[in-house]
Amino acid sequence: MSTDDTTDTTDASTDAEPTCGASSDGTDTSSSCGASSESDTSSSASGSSCGGSSDSTDEKVGSTVDDFDADPGRLVAVGLGPGQPEGMTQRAREALLDAEHVVGYTTYVELLPEEVREAADELYDTPMCGEVSRTEEAIDRALAGNDVAIIGSGDPNVYALAGLALEILESKGATASMVDFDVVPGVPAAQSCGARLGAPLVNDTVSISLSDHLTDMPTIESRLHAAAKEGFTISIYNPWSRKRRENFEKCCEILGEHRAADTPVGIVHGAGREDERVEIVELGDLAELGETDLIDMTTTIIVGNAETYVWDDRMVTPRGYESKYDY
């Protein structure tokens, strides 16, 4: 569900050390993309182990805009929503059908509709951890003259690749206009999970990621305090991994300082996947659930505010109509 996949896997895979970089899975035909040989080297030969390393500076952007002679193609960042084809917008589907190359994390490439997979000249997929090298590969392919779609679950603006793509474009000396950069929005995890829970988010709300890979923990803690104190509902992304279980514990502790132990909390594990589980619990019971398989890197947690209640197995945060209308 989460799209912050670099972070997730770095944290989650402390036992295994998956090989990142180019993948030979499926219909991937990596190095025929037309990018310069320097580009090929940087992306497919990076082959570095991610996950196990404590320092992630092993992903490095290589080629620059000067390495490409072709007229650039187009680059579009497409949000797939929950990941299943039926959660995708029509506009996303059309953007994928229009693309010559589709680049993404293996799981999402495999979930693409058959029609999209067949229409593409090339599908390039990598395992979870290589978000930076995968994004660079997409950009190099666009700079080499191909129309490229880079995909992710949820929305490209929610802890995801829209920003990374622009940052890497800039670092290469390219511009967004050069590749006609566009973003096709998708349904974010908070909304996919909110829908499964009922109506937990209908008032002012915040999204906070518990991953301290790219944001330091004191900042995350301060944001949690402020959000909990001000009555926002809170969507928690990247709640847990073996490597940073203490972040989740700290989060539960902070929430408990500001909200009652019986505050409803919705937990959605693996939204849209075969192992999807939806549970509504009380805030006081949340910390101990961190030790169960309900909460992992595919889980999104929605914390109610003081008005949120559970009715008929649904979580409802009232918007305030009942104080204005006679019902």
Added chain:
Amino acid sequence: MSTDDTTDTTDASTDAEPTCGASSDGTDTSSSCGASSESDTSSSASGSSCGGSSDSTDEKVGSTVDDFDADPGRLVAVGLGPGQPEGMTQRAREALLDAEHVVGYTTYVELLPEEVREAADELYDTPMCGEVSRTEEAIDRALAGNDVAIIGSGDPNVYALAGLALEILESKGATASMVDFDVVPGVPAAQSCGARLGAPLVNDTVSISLSDHLTDMPTIESRLHAAAKEGFTISIYNPWSRKRRENFEKCCEILGEHRAADTPVGIVHGAGREDERVEIVELGDLAELGETDLIDMTTTIIVGNAETYVWDDRMVTPRGYESKYDY
């Protein structure tokens, strides 16, 4: 764009006093829905003027579950995304095709794909202000045995009808299970507008509505202070109306206390509509734009944080990769 339409119109229509309740527009065949006569009275005869009134208790929920003899049909709240058919998910389209009755605000009903309009036995639409009576009408039709979809732009969990539907169901003595209540998520305005601006939202973020119709202004102000202080990017819904222009002025003042005058602010007016306008300005210039037609009830505003910058006409909030990776 905004789905908080009761609020919007109450605020926006100080000159005109549109008739709310049932509409005779288009293919609407209101009272043949099979609901009890009491229900018909409550929804179509409400006919009360909204907007001009300072007190909105004139919308009243009438019938209860005991007024219906039929086996209830199904009720699904469907988020359309930006409003145009191509912004809708496949799942939303299928939910609409499956519904016997489709209920919504006139503008969105008129935007539905022809295929959906033709498949429905009945389309019931009302002008903007009657959100409560329209939602009750949808519920009454479901309790009367019809499969009903109630639609709105964006996502049903973002200042929208998922919560209102559950609240009214409860007030009628019905349950969510009784009508097999379900929510089909859509792309929220923040994401639709974020995509148009580039990558303004890729880190922790909040949504705040400036409408004080259902949330009091001291609460809104306190939330703005906290969000601005903690470095969240901020999506502002319902930023302006003639009746509450001072809320927008106050918001700009609060943001200015915590963030530099040159902080990038993205403004999207009428996303997905013919009069769409996208502008990136500086925070210090925001207040005076409240007096222009760029900012009205169809506008969503995205306020960057201290790291947000403008590059090649795109607004970028870095996620922090540049501090971890070598590019």
